[in-house]
Amino acid sequence: MKGIKRFNMKGKLAPRYIGPFKVLERKGEVAYQLELLESLSGIHDVFHVSQLKKCLRVPEEQIPLEELNVKEDLTYKEYPVKILEIPERVTRSKVIRMCKVQWNRYSEEEATWEREEDLKAEYPQLFEATSSKSQG
Incomplete structure (x- = not known):
């Protein structure tokens, strides 16, 4: 990450x-x-x-x-600005949610894919912002 x-x-x-x-x-x-x-x-x-x-x-x-x-x-420290997509990848035994993340000082074209659980552990505020948008 x-x-x-x-x-x-x-x-x-x-x-x-x-x-x-x-x-x-x-x-x-x-x-x-x-x-x-x-x-x-x-x-x-x-x-x-x-x-x-x-x-x-x-x-x-x-x-x-x-x-x-x-x-x-x-x-220097990098931090995620926003989540662009959250698709699910299905394997034989489990479902893995991946997040396409835009980082500070980088455009949407340079976004990277990160595991949702890793992002939630390190940047929980990122998911609070996206959940409040989806509810409102």
């Missing part, structure tokens, strides 16, 4: 792009030095061009970087 993430982790919910950051200078043929926030001081500030993405958005439309609470050990 998803939870604490590290910048160097690979996987569906590994951070892809954060920013934008100002380019300070070009380092060699394919590397750039960026001006990072103080909270990201534990991260090396020179990146290969393949790790960068051109900023095409207006700065006012972007999520404030202060919302990305990176700890000193370069971890």
Whole structure:
């Protein structure tokens, strides 16, 4: 199940792009030095061009970087925003309810499938919100 993430982790919910950051200078043929926030001081500030993405958005439309609470050990907490679907998977001996979950800072296309019992154990408030919607 998803939870604490590290910048160097690979996987569906590994951070892809954060920013934008100002380019300070070009380092060699394919590397750039960026001006990072103080909270990201534990991260090396020179990146290969393949790790960068051109900023095409207006700065006012972007999520404030202060919302990305990176700890000193370069971890951050992810939490589910909403449940998109709850189908049942039937095996020979039991029925397993799965939830398609949208996580913070990720779109609905990047939602993951999690077991309902695991989600209820860690995020019970998520089910209180969905049950109140279905009753009202």
